[in-house]
Amino acid sequence: MLNPLNFISKFFTSNNQKELNKLQKIVKQVNDKENQMIKLEDSEFPKKTEELKNRIKQGSKIDDLIPEAFALVREASKRTRGERHFDVQIIGGIVLHQGKIAEMKTGEGKTLAITLAAYLNALTEKGVHIVTVNDYLAK
DSSP states (O other): OOOHHHHHHTTSOOHHHHHHHHHHHHHHHHHHTHHHHHTSOTTHHHHHHHHHHHHHHTTOOGGGGHHHHHHHHHHHHHHHHSOOOOHHHHHHHHHHHTTOOOOOOTTSOHHHHHHHHHHHHHTTTSOOOOOOSOHHHHO
């Protein structure tokens, strides 16, 4: 016998899936900017940060800067630490920026995820605090 819930679920998306779909669209935008950031010279990174700050001062919404800011942080991380943010870390950064709690397992890259949200919110020049109970990360 056909389960009516399975039939109905094919037409309706859960709230979690809807949220994940929204996040995936932003992740795609970040990924689409990657080639643009790869082409930047190291000396252009501070200039790009000033450009993003100026766009906020001119009225741009911080959420509109997520794709470009996150792609910039990803590229900076690749160059300076040899660590490239994975899509799950991009999602974590978005969730943290939204003021939500992001639960990630050990080894999934919480440290990389927070760099995204911290950089983005630092563009407003209002300060950013990162709290950790891990002594190694605090250093």
